[in-house]
Amino acid sequence: MRLQRQLAALSTRSTFIVAQGSGHDVQPDRPEIVIDAIRRTAEEAANR
Secondary structure, three states: OHHHHHHHOOOOOOOOOOOOOOOOOHHHHOHHHHHHHHHHHHHHHHOO
16 A cells, blocks of 8 residues: 555655545445546635
């Protein structure tokens, strides 16, 4: 996970989210996390 954190740190506008309880296929394992991340991204884009 260290490399993923380093990658996220390359951008000042990045967000690093750990989807606890999911495997490699986050969308069906934790859809609420994916939906929330998409909503936040859309809101941030709309407010720019």
